Amino acid sequence: MNEKVLQLLLADDDETDRELFEEALKAVPHDAILYKTTNGEQLMDYLLQDGMSIPDALFLDINMPRKNGIECLAEIKDDATLRHIPVFIVSTSLDPDVVKRVYEYGACGYVRKPGSFKTLIATIGHACDLVVSGACDKPPFEQFVLNEKI
Template identity: 35%
Template sequence: MTKDHSTTEILLVEDNPGDVRLVHEAFRDADFDATIHTAIDGVEAIDFLMDEASPFPDFVLLDLNLPRKDGLEVLQEIRGDAKLQRLPVLVLTSSTAREDMAVCYEEQANAYLTKPTSPEEFIELVRSVEEFWIERVRLPPCP
């Protein structure tokens, strides 16, 4: 690991309780040492990121279809804020629409991941995220 602290801090932005549970279980089953903070809509996600008392996440797992403020709006706010703009954002969505993928990359998402359909596939996705985003990638320091 290239990080100075032992636990990875992740902000999961997801409004579906079943998907939140699957993500938590997948991280646990993959033996990924992470603290997952959950925001159930885009407004809550931005509030978490702007709150100086909240831990700064190592990356964001962002769903696109969210109440109050959708995932694309959250991504645009992150990229428009000097404090947040370098924060890795991994879109994790059920959408396979090429248009959604294209606009997310235009708005500088770091990755576009389609939600797996089985718990086993979720675990495999989590292991891939850990290997790439935590073990391989060198990220800039927190602001």
């Protein structure tokens, strides 16, 4: 039913979280391939290399060594060729100040890493829906955090 295999890129330094994300993505009703990097620097190196196939969406953990997710977000939104890629911010914490900041930087959504695997699946599914439907440009702020109320 899906026309296209989604190419998703995850940047997270936590191995368990990468595994959980990958597991959950398998349960999501979208065909998707997951590329993984373990820090911000690696992410930006990947994105800025020549001939790189541009992913359909990025999932960035905030708290990463070397370059954190917010810095990456800012750089991506500053780059003409990368600017249009939907970016989802992923984090354990939910600090309203941070949420507001990344919303203003132009992220598509905020995923709070949930305590339940089911929720994780649902949230990733929701994010994929947004990507596929192309509803990633400036979502209403109330709907910005995908799996919780802000």
